[in-house]
Amino acid sequence: MNTRKLVYLFFSTLLIGASSGAVIGVLLDTDTYFGGGFLNFFFGLLWMFGVSAAISLVAQMGYFAYLTLQRLALGLFKSVTLWNRIQVVLVLFVLFDLVYLRYISFAEPGETLAGFMVMPLLLLAYSAVVAFWKRRETNKETFVPALFFMFVVTTIEWVPALTVDVVNDTKWLWIYVTPLLAANTWQLLLLHRLTGDGRKNAS
Template structure:
């Protein structure tokens, strides 16, 4: 990918993370925002929104780091197991392990009521549902069925590792951040896995156009000298 296209790719990822987190916070943390509006403290309200945008951008940076780490991991996995089919089975096993870990070691210790389990169950459905929706879209875009497992792996396993900063917390209001931070991570990761081919293709086109311009300049220079 060219630097120009990488900057575009990263910029949109940052923007998506910030906007999604801000919107999610208005829903999940409405009790935090409401007093500002009731008391007419609009500057404080906007400051809170901006703070959540910055938080979303921070999550986007983490998601971008995780995405490029995954690209390396995927290539290493294929090379180590010398078979895409075998690597896919390993990824399925890791998906199951991560989901079990989330339920038993992350959700269960903090779930004291049925309401807690309902919230955690909803978040798990969001994670898994987004993973399969993104994977099906990826298959449709590429016409390559084998990318289904690797996309689901990325959306579940890598997103969960990025989400761990909230999942491992035990503060009084940690559930708010467990719910809040999932949405920008899922949105940014879906964007990255779906849009990377577009930017790679555009980078190839840009390189060809650059080479053609260089050749044209050389021809012009030769003609001028002649």
């Protein structure tokens, strides 16, 4: 991994995360963006692009923190199998947190637990698809770490949106999570191509 590849990883991730968030932001609030003329649309889109770019920077910091954690954990536990089992437990724990703890903290009268299960389960399903893709392009040992990164790390990065007053505003949850998912997916599936590890890479 040389400097040129690191720069490409940084700016391509920034652009993909910012663009995806801007597009979703406009699509989820068309009346605001298209109801005030061209300048309203332009500056609104520019603002959303900037917000999404900032979120994608969080995703990049999260990814490099995850890579550090992965190496430290493999050195500590001396076993890929043991570390993978721990990661599976953490995935299940975070899934429980996302559903139940958000329900007891933010549910309003009349809301059910099922309503708080939709987005976490969609996130888990998406994470599993990306992890399978990573496994197919590298090797079978990468599935659990990829699932852990896409689900657990993305959730940690998503925490600011999950804990603010607009937590039940689905629009803002999607606006915040979209750049994270786009950036994290891109980083996860690009790194082994940049390093040339391919099926030799187990992280």
